[in-house]
Amino acid sequence: MAQLSGTPVLILREGTERTRGKDATRQNITAARVIGETIRSALGPRGMDKMLVDNFDDVVITNDGATILKEIDVQHPVAKFVVELSKTQDDAVGDGTTTVAVLAGELLKNAEELLDAEIHPQVIVEGYRKSAEKAQEILEQLAKDVSIDDREMLKRVAHTSMGSKIVADSADYFAEMVVEAVLKVVNDEDKADISNILIIKKEGEDLLASHLIDGIVLDKEVVDPNMPKKIEKAKIALVADAIELTKTEFDAELSITDPSQLESFVQREAEMIKELANKITNAGANVLICQKGIDDLAQHYLAKKGVLAVRRVKKSDMEKLAKATDAKIISSVKDITSDDLGSADHVYENKVGDDDMIFVEGCPETKAITLILRGGTELVVDEADRAVHDALCVVRNVVNDKKVVAGGGAPETAIAAKLRDYADTLTGREQLAVKAFADSLEIIPFTLAENGGLDPLDILMQLRAEHKQGKSTFGVNPIDGRVEDIDTLGVVDSISVKRQAISSAAEAAQMILRIDDVIASKGTAGGPPSPGGPGGDMDDYD
C-alpha cells in the first residue's frame, strides 16, 4: 500500500505484531521443529532422559515426551500446538508421545524444502493428506493379529514400551506385572478398562519390590488403634456420608434456658452418634469405609464392636470398591441394610515402607487390581509410574484392537517404501509432497539409530535395502547396533499408537502449513519473534 502515500493508516491496536507470508510460515515451521528436536534425543531404548526444574525448583526427571513437553514452558503459539499434540497422543493411546512430536517436526522440515522449491503450501497439504490416508492403509496391512491369550506377545508389547524408560533394567519383571494387571480387567466383551487398575506410589526399597495386589489398596490407615487390624470374611459398608452429627441446612442454635438441661444436650448428641454406629454394626458390617469424616466417639463405638474403619477415602476409590466388593454406596447411614454390604475375603492394614495402608483382597468381582510401585526416590517412583502407565495403555490397546506391528522403526520404513511407490502413481507436484512424507517417516529409524550411537545414514540405507527385498519387519536394534528382523527380536508395538501418531502428526503439519499470517496482540510475552511491521505495510496487489 506504500504507493498510496500519506500517513500510514493503522487499523490494528498499537503494538500488535504481525508476520505474513513466507516469513510467517517459516517461523512457524522453525518453532515446531525446535520442539521436535528438543525431545528427539529421548526416543528409543537408547534415548536419554531430561531433567526439568520448574519455577518452584521442583525437579522432574523423565524420558516421557508428553511429560517433558508439559513441564517446559512453551510460549510460541505453534510450538504450543505441537505440545498439545503430544498431550492428545497421551490421552488417546498413552504412548508414542515423543514419536508424534518428532514426526510432526520432520514433516514440517521436509515441507520447508518443498516451499523453497516454490511449491504452493496447499499442494503440500493435499499431498500430506493423501499420504496420511495411504499410510494408515499400509499400516493395517503390516499389522499382525494377536489373540489376547497370547501372553508372550502382550509381554513383549509391554517390554517394548518400557524399553526406553527407567524401568528398562527390570522390564521383564514389570512387563509380567502389567500384562497380569491388564488381563485381570478384561471384561466380557474382551475389552480392557485400565481405569480399574489402581496405582499406589511409595518411595522406599527398589523398583523390583513393586508388586501387584489382587484387590484394592487404600493409602489410608485404620482410624482408631483399638480397632482390629485384620478382618477375615469381611462385610464391607461403603458410606458416602460423614459418620458424625450432621447439621441442618438452616442455621440452628440450641437455646438452653435451664442449667439442668446442659447435660441432657451433650448426652443426646452422644446418643445420636451411638445410634449411627449401631446402625452400621446392626446391619452386620465389620468393615466401614467412609468417604468423609468419622467422629471420635463413633470411632470408639465402632472399635468396641470390632469394626475396622477407614475414613476420607477418595470418591474414585469408593467407586472402585463398590465395583469390586459388590457393595452399594450409602449416602444415608440410617437406611443401611445388610443388602448394601459388600464382601471380601481379607481386609487388613499393612505397612508399605513407613506408611500403613489398607488392603482389600479376595473380592467377589476380580476386576480390581492394585499395583504398588516402589523405588529408591520419589523421582524414580514418579518416572516408574509414567512408564507403567504407558505400558498399561499399550497393552490395553493391543487387547482392544488385537493387532500389533513391529517396533524398531520397521513399520515406518515399510510405509515409507510403499509411499514412494504410491507417489509414482500420482501426477503433478503432489508427488513431491508424498515423497517428502515418506522421507519424514524415516526420521524414526534414523533417530533410533542416532540415539543408539550408530551411523544413522548407514543404518537407514541398510534398512531400505532390506525392505526392498520385501523384509518388511526389519528395523533398527539400537542395543546391539544393527539392522535385523525386529519380529524375531520381540519388539512389538500397539497399532493404535502408530495409527494415532501418524494421523495426529499429519493433521498438525497440514494445519501449520496452511497458516500464512500471524497476528499477535501485545501482551503475549515472547510471542512470535520479529514483527513484520504494523498493519500498514502490506504489499499492494495490483
Place this chain on the structure above:
Amino acid sequence: MAIQGQPIIILKEGTERTRGKDATRSNIMAARLVADAIRSTLGPRGMDKLLVDTLGDVVISNDGRTILDEIDVQHPAAKMVVQVAKTQDQDAGDGTTTAVILAGELLRRAEVLLDKKIHATVIVNGYKEAAEKARQYLKEMAKQIDITDEKLLHNIAKTALNSKGVGGAKELLSEIAVKAAMRILDGGKVDIDLVSILQKQGKGLEATEFVEGVILDKEVVHARMPKKVEDAKIALLNVALEIKKTEYDAKIRISDATKMDAFKEEESRIIKGLVDKIIATGAKVVACQKGIDDLAQYHMAKEGILAVRRVKKSDMEKLAKATGARIVNTLEDLSASDLGSAGDVRETKIGDDKLVYVEKCASPKAVSVVLRGANKYITDEAERALHDALCVVRNAIEDGYVIAGGGAPEVMLARKLREYSTSLSGRKQLAVEAFADSLDLIPKTLAENAGMDAIDILAQLKEAHSKGKLYGLNLLDGDITDTFKAGVIEPLRIKEQAVRSASEAARLILRIDDVIAAKKLAGEGPPGGMPPGGMGGMPPGMGGMPGMM
C-alpha cells in the same frame, strides 16, 4: 479556519478531526487494509491465519468472520468493514471473506473515481443501482433445486468446506451437515441451533461422530445409578433438588434435647419428598439444570434413576424438543404428562471424559455431532467449518435457489453490469463500471491464492462467458470449467448477501467526509478551558473546506 481572526475552537481539546478528502481517503485505506488482511484466505487454496490474543490464546482459522473478530481492529472505518463480515455471517453463514474483500475493492475503485473529481454521491448512486441490478442478474442465473436431492446438497456443503482446514474429513463433514439439516427440516425451515456440536480431542477428524439425539457433556451424578436406561421416561427440571431456604434469614432454635435430630430428620424427609414426587411420575431419567443434593442423588440411585445435574439451559431446551418433555420449574407441578421419552439413554466414555447420550428420542428433531481431532485448534476450526456447512445447506433448503461457485457468478455479473452501464448516461456510468470491475477481484483472488496467473485466468473466463458459457474456476483441478456441473455450488443467498452488504458498506464509507474522534480516555487529565458540547455549535457549510487543523 478560513473565517479570519482567531481560530474558533468548538471541540474539546485533544479531539482529532479529519475532513474532506483526507477523511475519505483515510477511511478507504482502512477498509481496504482489512479486506487485504483476509484476502489470502479466500477459496479452496486459501491459507489460514494464526491469531494470538492478549492472553496468549491461539486461534487458527480460515474463516473471515473469526479472523476479523479476533484481530483487534481500531480504526472506525475498518470496524465498519468488520461489521460487514458479521452481518454476512448472521444472515448467510458463509461468504464472509467474499463480502469483505468485495467491499474493499469497491472502495479502491471508488477512490480512482474520486481522483477524477467525480463526486462521492454520484459514485454512491451508481453503486446502489449496480447492486440492485446485480441482485436481479444473480436471480436470473440461479437455479431452483429439488431439496430432496441429497447429492446436490452434499456438493453445496463440500463447496463451503473446501476452503477450511478439515482436509480429509471433508466428505464426512459434508455428509453430516446434510444429514443433520434434513433431519431437523421442519416446515421448510432449518433451525441449525438444534444441532449441538461438541468437541472432544483425540483420534482424528475422521472419527467425528453423528448422533441422532442429544449429548450432554456431563456425567451421571452418582456411582450407584444405572449407566444405561432403555425406553426412558425423562423429567426435565429447572429446580434444584436441594433444601430450599427462605428468603429471610432463618434460624432454628432448639430448646429440647430430644428434638435435636428431629430437624435434620425433617430436612431429610423434605429431600426424600422431592425425590418421591419424581419417582411417582415414573421418570427413569432426570436432567436437572441446577444442583442435586447428595441425599437426593442417593434416593434416586436406589430407585434406579439416572440423573444428570447442572445441564446447560440450551441443552435443556434441546432435550425438551427432542423428547417432548416439558421443563418444569417447580416439583409441585410435575406430573407424568410432563415427561418426555427416549429409547436409549446411556453414559459413554470418550477419551477420559464421560458423556450422556440421549438417543432414539420421541421427536428426531435434535441431532448432535461429536468432533474429534488431534488438538483444540483443529476441533475449533472444524466446528467453524461445520457451522458454515450447515448454514449453506440450510440456505439452499430454505431458499431453494443455488448458483454456481468458483467465481462464475462474479464474472457473469461483471459482464452484464458493463453492458448495463453503457445504457446509462452521465457519470453514473463510470460508477457502475467500477462496480463491475470490482467483481473481477473474486475470480482473480481465487486464482492468485492457488498460485495461478490471475490475468490469464480472468481473460479465459471472460472469453468463455462471452460465448455464453458460465464458467468458473475449479481449483481442485486447477482449470476453468462449468463449475455447476463440477459440483461447486453455493446457495444464492450467500452471493446476494455478499453483494448487498459489500455495496452498502462501501456506500456508507464513501458518504463520510468528516471524522471527529474524541480524545482517548487513557490520555492525561481533563482538558481545561473549553466548554464541552462540541458539535452543537458547528456552523453549516463547512463541508468543502480542506485542511482544517
